[in-house]
Amino acid sequence: MAKTLRINGKRLYASLAELGRIGAYTDERTKIIGVNRLALTAADGAGRRLVVKWLRQAGLRVTVDRIGNVYGRRPGREDGLAPVMMGSHIDSVPTAGRFDGCLGVLGALEVVRTLNDAKAATRRALIVGFFTDEEGCRFGTDMLGSATATRRLALERAYALKDRNGLTVKGELKKIGFLGAEPVGLLRPHAYLECHIEQGPTLRHKRLDIGVVMGVQAISWQELAIAGKSAHAGTTPMSFRRDAGLSAARLNLALREMTRSGRYGREMRAAMGAVRLAPNMVNVVPGRAVCTVDLRNPSDALMKQAEADFARLCRKVAKADGVAIKSRRTAKTPHVPFDRSVQALIAGQADRLGLSHAPILSGAGHDAQEWSRLCKTAMVFVPGEYDGISHNPREFSTLKQCADGVNVLLGAALVLAEEKR
């Protein structure tokens, strides 16, 4: 049976388009229509209600847990066995497209619709889940819902998080009607699958249909505060300057050199994404710079080495430039490896469908990394156009790209759902 089942790509794509109209806005500069469904806003609430309606129309029993995660359950033939969960999120950054997260949720819904159409039963129950505030843009903590459901984050701590206006997660959940009754931390799936856009250029560039996600690379964020001395750019001889902006520039270039050196593996990534100078005036040598450092590496050991070497470099630059450099860690997550058997299953399903594929690392965090602590987990990536641009209204994957990923998701879910143990 599973061999001939195919999802309905047009239906999937139509659902993505319809959900994308909730929170839609027109980018002023490009006139491209984007999506803003920031977590727990009215738009997020409206999006959630639409998806809940679709889940129910697909015959699923919908429950909402105390952190607002939504689960739609399709019973199995042996319904006492742990279910296979597929999911992702439907909240967005303020300047999003329609694919990030939504493909995983509506893809899972499409899997259920396809099984319904075929009147196909599975041994284990299937769950379509979507999780609160994956993006973390509003309350400062990403993967909020899945981290709470998997007990990395305590419910009371999650509730107390505030946005810039002092509004709490709990209050905002209540306001949009998604402060559920279901306890968190009890659901323990048999396996977790998530289909997602790559959000990078690699698959598209290599003309691959499917990325079999090996895991999420380690992430290290720090903020550097560089204290030099502001001085008149006309009257201060070069030898007297303690230019905090110059030190930041040196470190930016040093990061690039580190990625090129090969010392930290071929997959080390680094960026100085934000720089703020003070007083930031044309004719004043910057006395202060605050800048961010984002390091990524698939190896925790190589990440540790890179962090240590960069810290040493900071001390060297501080001494050479006569500035003080203080570093504050702002995020740190270890490498999350996904389950090898599920990766093999995904690769096998892609082969069966005649789709090209390759293993790939996720550069971004995903709900899957949280669920991977509870059950065997892997992800299916699909390519994106325009170098895989994401968190941007230009984010775009074709109907075929989306359908390919969800067909792999269907095939993998059916195999997992038949497993006896």
Added chain:
Amino acid sequence: MAKTLRINGKRLYASLAELGRIGAYTDERTKIIGVNRLALTAADGAGRRLVVKWLRQAGLRVTVDRIGNVYGRRPGREDGLAPVMMGSHIDSVPTAGRFDGCLGVLGALEVVRTLNDAKAATRRALIVGFFTDEEGCRFGTDMLGSATATRRLALERAYALKDRNGLTVKGELKKIGFLGAEPVGLLRPHAYLECHIEQGPTLRHKRLDIGVVMGVQAISWQELAIAGKSAHAGTTPMSFRRDAGLSAARLNLALREMTRSGRYGREMRAAMGAVRLAPNMVNVVPGRAVCTVDLRNPSDALMKQAEADFARLCRKVAKADGVAIKSRRTAKTPHVPFDRSVQALIAGQADRLGLSHAPILSGAGHDAQEWSRLCKTAMVFVPGEYDGISHNPREFSTLKQCADGVNVLLGAALVLAEEKR
């Protein structure tokens, strides 16, 4: 007579302190008292009225010209000869000390008070002048009053300049009661002298009492707009990045290398004072950078060479980094050399007073550079403490440092005022 005359340092310093109380404020962080007498504000008006009162008390005939410059005239024995003018400005940046500009104005007043006390006459008339909006912080054009008086800037254009709130120079002059009747552009002094704090560390560091200012270095400002491509810092492989912030960093370091190379003389100065990245987020490769470049050189030819080489460098970096770099000139003033005979006179007066001195270039613009187009001109610099910090409440020169400078001013003015032609 002139050989024995000395100014009253205590009186000078008391006047600086009293003027410094107008527009005074306490810096929130350091608790140091600063001065805010932004041009043509109520505080500037109050400062002007105090100085006008003092000029009149010293027996000077006060006139105000149409751009608000104030002149206090002390008649000479041969009053038909062109006068010797001493002056500077009393407007300030919003975060100033009490010395910048004020030392030149109250120093000139102290010269007159000293001559009055000694009942000393001069062949040529003496003028104490202070000029409107030297700082340029409010209406965007520095040396506004002296540039208008010396006809570099047309009166009607000066009048029409607006601040951020749309208020015009003319309206604001009228509001504070300093829209004078005297025509601009008629005054042509025999010589112009200005005593000023160095606003840099050189004199203090070399333990020199007096700087004999050779001129004002050439200034070149440009704003660079660097367009790369914003991208996810986690998912975008290094080889795909077009990091506008990295290109700005490269150019910042290149500027520092240029100053070290010796190719543009020993006195080339360069700073990237302001950098703004977009979107300026920890996990996004910057797609856009706007940064400023401030170049200084005492040689117009070397400045031209530095500008051309830097432009070439920008093209090279643009090509290497896959970004587009557009440059917009925001300011350009040529080197202004001061009169050699007046410099020699100032050096001689310092020698006569037993003060150590050396030639020095001004890194900042001053009213003297405007008057130098009309008459022989030079400036006397005095050292400042704390590496000569200026445009800052910590700006500080001692009583002796100030008095030394004004004694040199007195001696030089007396010689110039006795010249027959």
